[in-house]
Amino acid sequence: MYNYHADIIWGIDKILLGVTVLLAIFDILYVAFKEISDSEATRKLAIIKRNLRDLARTGAEKVKNVCPVIMGKVTSQQFLEIARDKELTVSREFEKELRDCFMTSGRIGEIERVSQTSRNKWHRIQAIISLGYTNSPAAVEILKNSLVEKDEDVSYFSMLALGQLRDNSSAKILLDYLGSHRNSGNRIISLLDKFPSDIVSEALKATESGDPVVRFWAVKLISRFKSKSCLQRIEELTGDTSDDVRAAACECLGKIGSGEAKDTVVRCFSDKVWFVRMHAVRALSAILGKESIPEIVTLLKDKTWLVRDAVKKTMVHNIDAALPYLERLIHEGGDMLKKDCVEVLEDSGYLLILFKKLLSENAEAKNKAVNLLKEIMNSGAHLGLESALAGLGEETQKRILQIISDIDKALSEHIDKKIRHQIAET
Amino acid sequence: MAWLSGVIYAVFVIFFGYFIVLTLYCLFLVFVGLLESEKRSEEEELAEEYAALAASTFTLPVSVIIPVKDEEGWIEDSLKAVLNLDYPELEIIVVDDGSTDNTLNVLENILRLKSVDRVFVDRFRSGKIKEVFDSQSYPNVHVISKSGGHKKAGAINTGLNFARGKYVCVVDADTILEPDALLKVMAYVEKDPENIIGIGSYFGLVNGFKIKGGKILERNFSRNPIIAYQNLEYIRSFIGNRTAWSKYNATPDIAGSFSIWRRDILLELGGYSSDFSCEDIELTFRAHDYIVKNEKQGYKIVMLPYCVGWTEGPDNIVSLLLQRNRWQRVTIETVWSYRRMILNPKYGIFAFLTLPYFLLYEVLGVFFEVAGIALVVWGWLAGILDIRIFLTFFFLMMFSQIYLSLLSIFAFARGQKIFRLKDISYLVLLTFVEFFWYRWLITISKITGTISYFSGVRIFDSYERSKPH
Numbered sequence: 001m002y003n004y005h006a007d008i009i010w011g012i013d014k015i016l017l018g019v020t021v022l023l024a025i026f027d028i029l030y031v032a033f034k035e036i037s038d039s040e041a042t043r044k045l046a047i048i049k050r051n052l053r054d055l056a057r058t059g060a061e062k063v064k065n066v067c068p069v070i071m072g073k074v075t076s077q078q079f080l081e082i083a084r085d086k087e088l089t090v091s092r093e094f095e096k097e098l099r100d101c102f103m104t105s106g107r108i109g110e111i112e113r114v115s116q117t118s119r120n121k122w123h124r125i126q127a128i129i130s131l132g133y134t135n136s137p138a139a140v141e142i143l144k145n146s147l148v149e150k151d152e153d154v155s156y157f158s159m160l161a162l163g164q165l166r167d168n169s170s171a172k173i174l175l176d177y178l179g180s181h182r183n184s185g186n187r188i189i190s191l192l193d194k195f196p197s198d199i200v201s202e203a204l205k206a207t208e209s210g211d212p213v214v215r216f217w218a219v220k221l222i223s224r225f226k227s228k229s230c231l232q233r234i235e236e237l238t239g240d241t242s243d244d245v246r247a248a249a250c251e252c253l254g255k256i257g258s259g260e261a262k263d264t265v266v267r268c269f270s271d272k273v274w275f276v277r278m279h280a281v282r283a284l285s286a287i288l289g290k291e292s293i294p295e296i297v298t299l300l301k302d303k304t305w306l307v308r309d310a311v312k313k314t315m316v317h318n319i320d321a322a323l324p325y326l327e328r329l330i331h332e333g334g335d336m337l338k339k340d341c342v343e344v345l346e347d348s349g350y351l352l353i354l355f356k357k358l359l360s361e362n363a364e365a366k367n368k369a370v371n372l373l374k375e376i377m378n379s380g381a382h383l384g385l386e387s388a389l390a391g392l393g394e395e396t397q398k399r400i401l402q403i404i405s406d407i408d409k410a411l412s413e414h415i416d417k418k419i420r421h422q423i424a425e426t
Numbered sequence: 427m428a429w430l431s432g433v434i435y436a437v438f439v440i441f442f443g444y445f446i447v448l449t450l451y452c453l454f455l456v457f458v459g460l461l462e463s464e465k466r467s468e469e470e471e472l473a474e475e476y477a478a479l480a481a482s483t484f485t486l487p488v489s490v491i492i493p494v495k496d497e498e499g500w501i502e503d504s505l506k507a508v509l510n511l512d513y514p515e516l517e518i519i520v521v522d523d524g525s526t527d528n529t530l531n532v533l534e535n536i537l538r539l540k541s542v543d544r545v546f547v548d549r550f551r552s553g554k555i556k557e558v559f560d561s562q563s564y565p566n567v568h569v570i571s572k573s574g575g576h577k578k579a580g581a582i583n584t585g586l587n588f589a590r591g592k593y594v595c596v597v598d599a600d601t602i603l604e605p606d607a608l609l610k611v612m613a614y615v616e617k618d619p620e621n622i623i624g625i626g627s628y629f630g631l632v633n634g635f636k637i638k639g640g641k642i643l644e645r646n647f648s649r650n651p652i653i654a655y656q657n658l659e660y661i662r663s664f665i666g667n668r669t670a671w672s673k674y675n676a677t678p679d680i681a682g683s684f685s686i687w688r689r690d691i692l693l694e695l696g697g698y699s700s701d702f703s704c705e706d707i708e709l710t711f712r713a714h715d716y717i718v719k720n721e722k723q724g725y726k727i728v729m730l731p732y733c734v735g736w737t738e739g740p741d742n743i744v745s746l747l748l749q750r751n752r753w754q755r756v757t758i759e760t761v762w763s764y765r766r767m768i769l770n771p772k773y774g775i776f777a778f779l780t781l782p783y784f785l786l787y788e789v790l791g792v793f794f795e796v797a798g799i800a801l802v803v804w805g806w807l808a809g810i811l812d813i814r815i816f817l818t819f820f821f822l823m824m825f826s827q828i829y830l831s832l833l834s835i836f837a838f839a840r841g842q843k844i845f846r847l848k849d850i851s852y853l854v855l856l857t858f859v860e861f862f863w864y865r866w867l868i869t870i871s872k873i874t875g876t877i878s879y880f881s882g883v884r885i886f887d888s889y890e891r892s893k894p895h
Contacts, residue, residue, distance in 0.1 A: 002435040004811075009818040016825035023832040024854045031839050031850045038843065122468045153469070156617060183620040190484035190616065224483060387541070 045081055048074060052082065056094045063094075067101035076111060076126050083133035099134055108136050115142055125157045132164030140169050147177055159184070163191030171199035175206045175218065182213040189217050193224055200227045207233055212242035219245060223252040231256060235264045243273045250276060254283030262287060266295055274304035281310040290318035297325045300340055301333075312344050319348040330375040338379035345376065351388040358403050359396070374407050386418045434805040441798030442819070448787060449826045456830055458670035460837035463731040466669070467841030469614075470732055476609045479616070480512050486612055486619060487515035489689070490595045491585030493578050494533075495523040497599040500738070501532050504599050506640025507735070509564060513608040518567040519588050523553075523581035524574025533569055537561035544568075550583035550697045552576045558588075578682070579698035579705040586697055589689055592619070598683040600738040602632055602642060607734035611686060614730060623691045624713055624727040626680035628664040630844075631657050632736035642736070647849045651856060652746055655864045656739045658831060658853050665731055665841075666834040672729035676776040678784060680727065682706035683737040691716070691725075702763075704756035711764045714776050731841055747871045754875025757788045792872040824861040831857040 051070055055063055074082065079102060102108065111134070115127035128146055131139040143165075146158040159177065162170040171192055178188050192199060203225075206218035219237060222230045234256070237249035250268050253261040265287065268280035281299055284292040292314060300311045315322035326341045333341065345351060357369035385404070389397050397419065405412035479485055490508055494501055501520075508518055522530055533539065539559035546555075553576045561567035572584050582596055593615065597603060607627075615622045634648030648654065671677050680687070685706060692698075695712055698705040710727060717725045740746040761784050767773045768781045786794075802819065805811035832854065839850055877883075 002431060004435075004438065004815045006812065006815045006818050009822055010814075013818055013821040013825060016822070016829060020825050020828045020832060020858075023829065023836070024857070027832055027836050027839065027854050028847070028851050030836065031845075031847050034839070035847055125468075153465075183618050186484055186486060186619055187616040190479065190482040193482045193484055220484070 041077075045078055048078060049082065049085060052098070060097070063097050063101065067097065068105040071098070071102045072105035072107060074107075076114070076123075076130050079107070079111075080126065080130055080133070083130070102134055103136065108134055112136060112138055112142060115146070121151070121153065125153060128154070128157050128161050129164075132161030139165060140167075140173070143170070144173050147173065159188065160191070163188075163194070166195045168199055168202055171195055171202045172205075175202055175214070178206075178217055179209060179211050179214050182211070185213060185217045189221050189224075192221055197225045197227065200225050200230060204230055204233055207237060212240070212245055215240065216242065216244045216248050219248040219252050223248070223255045226255050226257070228256055228258055231258055231261060235261055238264055238268055243276060246271060246273070247276045247279045250279035250283045254279070254286035257287050259287060269295075269299060274302075274307055277302065277304070278307045278310045281307060281314065285310075285314040285317075290321035293318055293321045293325060297322075297329075300329065301337060308340055312340060312347070315344045316348040319344070319350055322348075323350070327372060327375075330372070330379060335379070338375075342376050342379050346388075351385070352391075355388070355392070355396070355400050358400055370403060370407075373403070377404075377407055377411065386415050389415065390419055430808075431805075431810050434801055434810055437798060437801045438819075441794060441802075444786070444794050444798075445823060445826075448791075449830070451783060452666070452830050453833075455670040456666045456833045456837065458673055459666045459668075460833065460840075462669045462673050463665050463837050463841045466731050470610065470841075476512075476606055476613065479613055480514055480609055482514070485514050486593055486616060487517070487591040488513065488593045488595050488608060488612065488686070489517040489519060489585075489589035489591035490597055490608075491582055491589060492518070492520045492597050492599055493523055493581030493585065494520055494525065494529055494599040495574065495578070495581070496525045496527045496529060498525075498528040498532050500600040501529055502536060503637050503640045504597070504601055504603075505533070505536060507602045507605075508597060508640075509567070510605050510640055511603060511608050512605050513612070515591070516566055516608070517589065517591055518564070519585040520567070520569045521581040521585045522569065522571045523576075523578070523584075524572065530569075530571060536563070537567055537569065538563045539569055544588065546587045548587055549693065550580075550587065552580035552583035552587075552697070552700075555584065577700040577705070579700035579702075582705070583697040583700075586689070586692060592689060593686050594689045594692060595684070595686045596682060597735075598737060600632075601629065601683045601735050602635075602637060602640065602737075603684065603735040604642075604733065607684070610732045611730060611734060614728070615686070618726070619688075621724045621726050622728055623688045623717075623725045624677075624680050624710065625686045625730065626668075626677075626684060626728075627730040627732045627734040628660070629681070629684055629735045629737055630660055630733065631739040633739055633741055635736060645844065647845065647852075648741070649852065650741055651864070652743065653739055653741055654852060654856055655860060656746075658835075658856060658860070661838045661853075662831060662834045664729070665838045666830070668729040669731050671780050672727075674775040674779055675726050676774075676780040677710065677727045677729045678776075678780045679707040679710050680729070684734050687713075702756055702759050703752050707756055708760045708763070711760050711767070714773060715764065715767065718772050718774075731838075733842060733844055743867060746867065747874065750868060750871030751875040751878055754788075754792075754872045755879045757784065758876065758879045761785055761789050792869060792876060795869060796873065827861055827865070828857045831860070 048070065052067070055066055055070070071079070082098065111127045111130050114123055115131055116124075118124040118127065128143065131143060140162075143158045143162050146154050147162065149155050149158075159174065162174055174188050174192060178185055181188075192203075200222060203218045203221045207215050207222075207230075209215055209218070215237065219234065222234065231253075234249050234252050238246055238253070240246050240249065246268070250265060253265055262284065265280050265284045268276055268283075271277050271280065277299065281296050284296055288295075296311050296314055299307055300315075302308050302311070315326070322344065326344060330338050330341045345354070354369055354373060357365050358373065360366045360369070389400060392400070401412050401416055404415065490511075492501075492505065492508065497504075505518075505520065520533060522533070537559075538561060540562050542558055542560045544558045548555075552572070554573045556571040556573060559569040559571070561569070568588060570584055570588060572581065576583070585596075586594060593612070595608065611625055611627050615625055631648070631653055633650070633653045634646045635642055636644035636646065647657065668677060668679070682705065687709075691713065695709070695716055699708055699712070702708045713727060717723065740749050761768075761781070764781075767777050768785055770777045773781075802811060802816055806813055806816045835850060835853055835857070839845070845853075
């Protein structure tokens with residue numbers, strides 16, 4: 001007979017039964033306890049916040065006396081919740097007073113100690129984040145050290161805390177850190193995004209970095225602040241060896257919006273990389289508006305459709321300025337160019353203006369409009385005539401269809417049927 | 427009869443060994459999952475000023491793709507939930523995959539659609555585009571109407587043709603996202619956007635919730651045991667297994683209801699494949715393959731324990747069996763397609779930690795269980811095996827499963843505030859009776875799924891859907 005060791009398995013069963021029953025009870029008790037403690041913590045925090053809100057209304061003198069007493073009793077977690085509360089910190093002055101009174105409450109020493117020495121990682125991280133919300137003079141140095149620690153979590157939260165300090169020294173540390181943590185560029189710049197514009201000087205220094213990634217993000221940051229003081233350096237960067245930096249520099253010049261940069265941007269139209277040319281078009285459009293049309297129109301012949309698309313968008317938004325060029329290009333250009341011109345006319349809503357001119361009493365204007373319509377129809381591009389006509393009254397539709405019929409009878413009949421839903425495109 | 431006793435004993439030993447290995451493996455995953463979800467929950471609590479991230483001009487742009495087919499009952503709420511997302515750089519692309527019901531009309535009512543000409547490159551040949559619309563109410567929303575026939579994968583690929591964000595988030599049309607879903611997950615991505623190529627997060631079941639205009643008014647967790655057991659399964663799967671696998675960059679599946687991928691990687695992978703019964707698990711396997719073949723060992727596929735949303739689950743036994751049949755089929759299809767990766771050192775921990783589990787438990791487990799139990803029962807009925815042996819073994823299996831479930835519930839309860847005491851208590855109670863019926867339902871669906879796979883019969887591709895309350 002084979003031995004199945006039923007007794008041993010039965011013994012294990014009994015142990016498992018006990019363990020599962022205990023674990024079930026533990027699960028339920030744990031959740032019950034957590035609910036009660038969470039609701040108690042929420043209640044206590046609500047009281048502290050209410051007291052602080054009341055205090056905010058009583059004037060600076062009382063805040064100075066009472067606030068440290070309140071803040072001296074709050075836990076690190078509560079301090080974090082208070083510091084992050086947008087309602088409480090809605091007033092800059094009160095936010096500053098809260099930070100100051102937390103400093104004078106005597107709690108900051110404890111937080112600084114925990115942020116450097118605690119063995120419990122999450123307590124330490126909580127203290128690190130709290131430091132970001134204080135005016136502690138030691139905060140920058142502590143966070144600078146913890147930023148370069150091996151533990152990824154400690155390092156990451158130190159970065160976030162430095163992002164809360166929002167001064168030049170923390171900006172410099174973050175920009176330096178970017179050089180060794182290039183993958184965090186987006187996150188670091190999104191933190192610096194919230195800093196006051198004084199940090200532009202640090203960003204400008206970072207554009208001198210030998211690392212193209214650092215230069216790229218520094219330019220992106222300068223774009224955010226649109227600082228004219230950086231204009232010269234950014235213009236220099238349109239000749240950078242990195243494609244990304246040149247594109248970012250063009251974008252930045254567009255954001256700064258200074259006419260002084262016009263020649264630099266126009267020079268970028270002949271850049272070998274398509275996205276530099278695309279950003280140059282957008283930049284010039286942002287700088288000069290409709291006056292950019294004579295310059296950018298040459299790029300309507302660019303080999304990359306995204307560059308042409310950027311030109312078309314500018315023309316759509318400035319159709320009056322673009323119209324003379326479109327009329328000429330429809331007449332002279334190749335098939336692709338004609339199609340692009342027609343798309344600009346269609347997207348800008350110019351077709352409706354054209355219809356009005358077709359029905360005009362002024363013979364010269366009417367002839368000009370008929371000629372343009374002929375060019376448009378002969379371009380072979382999708383016209384969108386049906387949808388433009390569909391919005392008009394029946395009588396107007398008939399008159400325009402008659403003019404279309406004089407140019408192309410078959411097309412006129414086709415459009416007529418489509419408008420009346422007698423045929424559907426498949 | 428001696429030879430028969432020998433056979434039964436041998437089967438018993440094999441099954442017992444299989445069971446012990448599996449239990450220890452699951453126990454390991456639960457403990458790792460417990461630590462990982464603890465860590466992530468701490469991060470979630472401490473980490474981000476999400477509001478600051480939401481306001482930043484440097485937040486990574488995301489294109490949300492919602493593939494829709496005959497979802498007139500759900501699309502309004504799921505789309506509105508996406509419109510309610512708190513995220514600054516968002517493009518929404520709804521792909522109507524040849525719906526025959528009122529789906530397109532519902533979209534028209536919400537979005538005020540205007541037909542447009544749009545340039546796009548058809549990279550995937552995922553079906554003919556009938557019409558492209560822009561929303562007149564929401565400038566960042568586009569709707570693409572296409573012909574059906576290329577499954578959900580085809581619809582997602584069509585959306586991918588139009589997407590422009592650095593990251594693409596695919597959301598099922600029956601999923602209601604939490605307003606901070608994208609922010610929480612993308613805040614994690616922002617840590618390392620060059621290396622995080624795919625990311626997902628926990629979601630639960632929406633059945634029983636009160637929803638209006640895409641907003642969850644009441645979170646009444648359904649007391650229907652079918653739904654509650656699925657909630658328990660999701661907890662076990664997301665918190666117990668997937669979070670643990672994620673720690674070792676060995677995530678086998680970013681679930682389709684909410685998945686985020688870097689768009690350039692999706693394009694390099696050639697998009698989603700419509701050759702499989704389900705597209706999400708295969709894509710994740712292919713991404714692992716891509717990482718190894720292109721020597722991108724720094725790339726990560728991550729699963730987070732944050733609750734990002736709620737999806738509809740089947741609320742009756744038949745629908746459940748149909749859904750699980752499909753899941754079983756796709757698991758076998760995928761494991762078979764990528765069998766060369768199993769225990770292949772090039773694929774690292776994924777090959778040694780995740781794939782053997784898929785092969786031994788998800789694919790072959792059903793054979794082990796059925797053969798083992800059938801022989802033990804037969805041995806007992808034939809008088810060869812003492813009923814005491816049968817019962818002791820039965821209880822061992824049962825208590826082990828309860829133990830693992832309770833640990834998963836504990837790990838889950840530590841990091842969340844959504845399930846209340848009464849909900850957790852109900853789940854705890856259900857764990858004690860799961861082994862008497864629900865587990866065998868899943869076993870049946872796995873058997874039928876396996877039969878479907880081998881017979882090539884594909885009759886269970888959809889199940890009856892209900893409308894949100």
